[in-house]
Amino acid sequence: MYVEDFLKYLIHEKRYSSHTSQSYHTDLIQFADFITNAFAVSLLEVKGQHIRTYMATLIDEGNSSSTVARKLSTLRSYYKFLLRENRIEHNPVQLLKAPKQSVKLPVFVEEGKMEMLLDQGLAFDDTFVGFRNKVVIEILFGTGLRLAELISLKDQDIDHYNHTVKILGKRNKERIVPLNINILNAIADYNKAKNMQEFPVRHEWLIVTNKGAKAYPQLIYRIVNACLSLVSTQSKKSPHVLRHSFATSLLNRGADLNAIKELLGHANLAATQVYTHNSIERLKSIYKQAHPKA
Structure with a gap:
């Protein structure tokens, strides 16, 4: 109806x-x-x-x-x-309330483990696949992009001069996110390797498969899972975990919550505030370890 x-x-x-x-x-x-x-x-x-x-x-x-x-x-x-649309006279949902939900803390990878993975090059060799996989991890951890946003990135979205990337997020909302020098260097190495590949067809997508086609979700999941397995034993190792890791790292280092909201492309601050729970839990842990009366 x-x-x-x-x-x-x-x-x-x-x-x-x-x-x-x-x-x-x-x-x-x-x-x-x-x-x-x-x-x-x-x-x-x-x-x-x-x-x-x-x-x-x-x-x-x-x-x-x-x-x-x-x-x-x-x-x-x-x-x-x-x-x-005047199809009904009364809204049957108006007085109904959703069941209470328990707050689930976002799963994230500790900074030290991500630094070990990226700086020591544990998972990346000097091949097209190695360079591509490093770009995937660098971008997800360094920008907080969603999986769909990463897959939809085009070469032209990277602004090497201003060190930024243009992202088309949910509901076709555009946002600009800064890129650190590690990401830019990783993209440069990857593009050199990509240009040397003899793909049947050249595409405008930034992340491509071994055959040069647009990347797909399962490929990114496999890359992230394989890389994170080298430094973490946690059960959840998805691209969204790196988005959580990005936000948690910023918050732990004193970033303003509104700034994190804009970087993540959240529609409202409530969606971003969930990361404060991780920060509070971290402070509690530090307090228990360091304070003589804890």
Whole structure:
């Protein structure tokens, strides 16, 4: 019921990515199936009690509170849209609250381990693959880019003169992030190696596969996992861990929270404030180790 119109609204007016819009679509289809089977009602006939039963069922099935909250957020957006379009008279989600969520601290790699990985060259030989893999790690740790942002980088986005990179983030928002000299040197070495490769076709993408095609998510995951495995035993070794490591390092060294927000491309400060928990935990650890009365 007006689901396609809602998805067009998300993409064209809210400027959500196709990936995010697809997640909304999946949530709505799942909800529609549930209420059809459980109550024999359509999406336009839904009441608050139907959604409460749906949320309770999700929890009983073992879904986390964050998953339930996300699905409720989808319904909230959908019924706000229907109300705006005069398709319904009352918003069934208006009085519903999402389940409380426990705060999960972002997983990050300690600075010393990242320095060991990058400065000692533990994972990078003087080949095209070695230079490329180093650029991947240097950029993710040195800029805090998201996985999709890294893959979408083009050669022209790197400003070698001003030492910056132009990033197209979520909802097509552009931001400029500075590049340190280590990243620029790594890119220069990588570009030399890339230009020497006999690729079937030359592309404008910065990070490419062994055959010269645009990099894909699983390739970046494999690179990051293999590199971090050399210096860390933690179970989580994803590109997003390096984004967390970037933000945590800045905060620990006294960077302003608003500046970190802009560098990460967060829409609001609340998303950035989660990193203060890591900083506080670090201070507690230092206090316990150093203070005689701790």
